Amino acid sequence: MPNINTADEIYIRSATTNDIPFIQSLVERFAHVGMPPWRNPEQMEQFHQRSIQEACNAITNLTDLVLLAENFQGTRLGFLYATSTQDFFTGELQGYIAEVAVSVQTEGKKVP
Numbered sequence: 397m398p399n400i401n402t403a404d405e406i407y408i409r410s411a412t413t414n415d416i417p418f419i420q421s422l423v424e425r426f427a428h429v430g431m432p433p434w435r436n437p438e439q440m441e442q443f444h445q446r447s448i449q450e451a452c453n454a455i456t457n458l459t460d461l462v463l464l465a466e467n468f469q470g471t472r473l474g475f476l477y478a479t480s481t482q483d484f485f486t487g488e489l490q491g492y493i494a495e496v497a498v499s500v501q502t503e504g505k506k507v508p
Contacts, residue, residue, distance in 0.1 A: 406466070407467065416452045419464075422498075425500070427440070450494070454477060461476075463478075474496070476495070
């Protein structure tokens with residue numbers, strides 16, 4: 397069995413209101429993904445700010461899911477925000493991953 401450093405192990409848990417500042421700090425990560433040339437940068441910034449706020453608001457409701465990844469030392473690594481939506485064509489309720497982001501320090505790291 398390989399020797400695994402517990403600092404590299406990842407723990408997934410439900411986000412809490414204490415995680416909101418960390419989640420909000422990741423809004424700048426969305427700007428680094430790239431933007432189509434026809435999009436207005438200021439409008440995209442507003443869109444990402446609103447999306448992050450929706451994720452933070454979802455922490456306290458029972459219909460959406462916000463998960464947080466952290467290592468066993470408690471360092472926050474990233475988050476995922478999932479919600480439900482009604483399919484436009486079928487009317488069926490479906491899950492939708494609205495936001496996923498990791499910290500700069502976490503990007504590109506392999507999970508043991």
